[in-house]
Amino acid sequence: MSVWKKAAKAHQKTHRERHQPEERQHLGLLEKKKDYVSRAKDYNEKKETLKLLRKRALNKNPDEFYHHMINSKTENGLHFEKETQDEDTPEQVQLMRTQDLKYIITKRTHELRKIEKLQAQVSLCSVDLQSKNKHIYFDKSKKEEAKRNTVEMFAQKELPDVDFDALAASAQQSKRLYQELAKRINRERELAIIQQKIEINRALERKKSVLPPKKVKKGTKDRAPVYVWKYERKK
Structure with a gap:
């Protein structure tokens, strides 16, 4: 019988909801039943929430301490949260959003190679700055030279020739190398942090277990x- 009822209803007229009459156009759109249902549901949910909050406020102990008292404050009747340190800098957020993990690893490897080359150049530059020893020492086996005065011996020694222009140029070059090396090391450290954060985010998305990981x-x-996942036995 139900099949015949459905067949009979197939040829019935489809009744549409009435539109807003012309004399009521100034009142806006006509509220339909589905609009009323959603509005009533939202109103009742807010009503229950306010009721629960009012109950908690009445049962609250004024002498109770909780840690959020330290992390928040009230000024002129307005509630403010204390500023906390962000986990990511704007540059790190931009890189993590726009670039892939392979790109970060490639750039980090490039920076590590540059750091190794700069460290080698700095060590060679420090060797060049060392002055060569040109002291002349006399044979002390003879008795006559052994009796000489110490002052005369130092007077006969030749002091090393120092090229001050070369030393200044070498010092300036070493300073430039050290500055570039410091920039490269900072850049490599930032890329390493970004790589670790991307790997952690991917691991959180990939490892979906019953219990969430513990931070x-x-x-x-x-x-x-740093997260720790609970050990799950493989089947």
Whole structure:
């Protein structure tokens, strides 16, 4: 019988909801039943929430201490959260959003090779700055030279020839190398932090277990967060 009822209803007229009459156009759109249902549901949810909050406020102990008192404050009746250190800098966020992990690894490898070359150049430059010893020492086996005065011996010694222009140029070059080396090391450290953060985010998305991982250390601008997953036995 139900099949015949459905067949009979197939040829019935489809009744549409009425539109807003012309004399009521100034009142806006006509509210339909689905609009009323959503509005009533939202109103009742807010009503229950306010009721629960009012109950908690009445049952609250004014002498109770909780840590959020330290991390927040109220000024002129307005509630403010204390500023906390962001985990990521704007540059790190931009790199993590726009670049891939392979790009970060490639750039980090490039920076490591540059650092090794600069370290070799700095060590060679420090060797060049050492003055060569040109002291002349006389044979002390003879008795006559052994009796000479110490002052005369130092007077006869030849002092090394120092080229001050070359020393100044070498010092300036070494300073430039050290500055570039410091920039490269900082850049490599930032790329390493970004790489660790991207790997952690991918691991969080990939390893979807029943229990969420436990955060051991909170991430900062100079360190990636540390998570620990519960051991799950493989089937």
